[in-house]
Amino acid sequence: MSTNRRTFMALSATALASSAWPAFAQGTSTLDRIKQDKQLRIGVTSAEPWFFKDPMTEKWTGVGVAMGEKLAANLGATLVPVETTWANAVAALQANQIDLMFVLDPTEERKKAIDFPEAPLFYxxxxxxxxxxxxxxxxxxxxxxxxxxxxxxxxxxxxxxxxxxxxxxxxxxxxxxxxxxxxxxxxxxxxxxxxxxxxxxxxxxxxxxxxxxxxxxxVATSAGLRKEANPAFRDWVSEQFATLYKEGVPDQIFDAYLKSKNIDPKGIPGLVKEAWQ
CATH class of the missing domain: 3.40.190.10 (Periplasmic binding protein-like II)
Structure with a gap:
């Protein structure tokens, strides 16, 4: 039987889908990949106090970086900063270039393209x-x-x-x-x-x-992540956010960052709205 181009393409697509099916069936997720590779990749961009790149050392710091370090430590992984922009963050997540983009608000438009944990990061x-x-x-x-x-x-x-x-x-x-x-x-x-x-x-x-x-x-902000059939990573991140927020960690990190810039945090509204006066 002869095989024309259309038939060949259909058969190829079927073969690709079949070869990808075992990974999907096993319920693998970003969480599995991070635990295996020991790397948590986050998007970073020039935007203090969330992300700051020291021009001399080229080291990234900031509230988003510190939050990422806490999550990475809880996974036994190393934090890997990947430079991007706010406008390109969604595409970077979809392309599997990063695993998380901190301080990304969960707008309805973004929710169509990427996922967000249920618990907010801070306010x-x-x-x-x-x-x-x-x-x-x-x-x-x-x-x-x-x-x-x-x-x-x-x-x-x-x-x-x-x-x-x-x-x-x-x-x-x-x-x-x-x-x-x-x-x-x-x-x-x-x-x-x-x-x-x-x-x-x-x-x-x-x-x-x-x-x-x-x-x-x-305004509640969050962190964007890829849409996946297996919600393990999203659920884990949500649990982490809820615990860290309850313990006041976002405020602690923000205060520490302000002090590192010689800014007195006294009287400045923090990131936990319940503490606002």
Whole structure:
């Protein structure tokens, strides 16, 4: 019997599916792979206090890195930072380049492409860096003609600001540092980031002031991971997040990072919303 090209392709696809089936049937997951390879790969990008790369040593630190180190230690694995961007993080997870991307908000759009643990990683609030003499107090004050807003491309903040703002001009930058640089050079009037990132940026810049525009709402952030038939890794991460949050670990890590940057954490809202005053 002769085999035409279409038949050959169909047979090849069937063979590939059959060869892949045993791994699927065994219920393997990312958790199994990490335990076997002893490596937990996380995405990292320039965004303090979550991720910071020392230009001299090229070592990554930050809240996200510290959280990753705790999870890796609990798995008996080594943490492996993999550079990416917020905009490319979902694709990196899908392509199996990384296992987790910390501080990735579980938006409905992202949930269509990747998975998230049930328990939140921690909480933060949307903040704004404005001029020292700025009268801005609310989001309504920001959304006015002539106001130029800077946000980081591909973040949930980008999505939130786009949905909220009807009149002001939105300028998008590839990372947090570029947005802050635009504020310093007066190319934007307001930079919108989550309050922990703004605290670190302000302490370094010493320009303007950080406010929490009203209404202030806590936002739960998480970590993205691949969609898998076996939920073992997702469930394990969720259990870890719930335990660490209950023990106040996110605040402990955030405070330690602020101190490493010579910033006094006293009076600064942390990452556990129950402790906010």
């Amino acid at each position: 933060y609030a949307m903040g704004a860096l404005v001029a020292q003499d700025s009268p801005i107090k609310s989001w309504q004050d920001i959304d006015k003609s002539g106001i130029r807003i800077g946000v980081t491309l591909g973040t949930s903040l980008d999505k939130n600001v786009t949905a909220m703002v009807k009149t002001a001009e939105i300028n998008r930058f590839s990372n947090n540092d570029e947005a802050i640089a635009a504020f310093a050079s007066r190319r934007v009037d307001v930079v919108v980031q989550f309050h922990p990132a703004l605290v670190v940026q302000y302490a370094r810049l010493k320009l303007g002031k950080v406010i929490l525009p009203t209404p202030v709402n806590p």
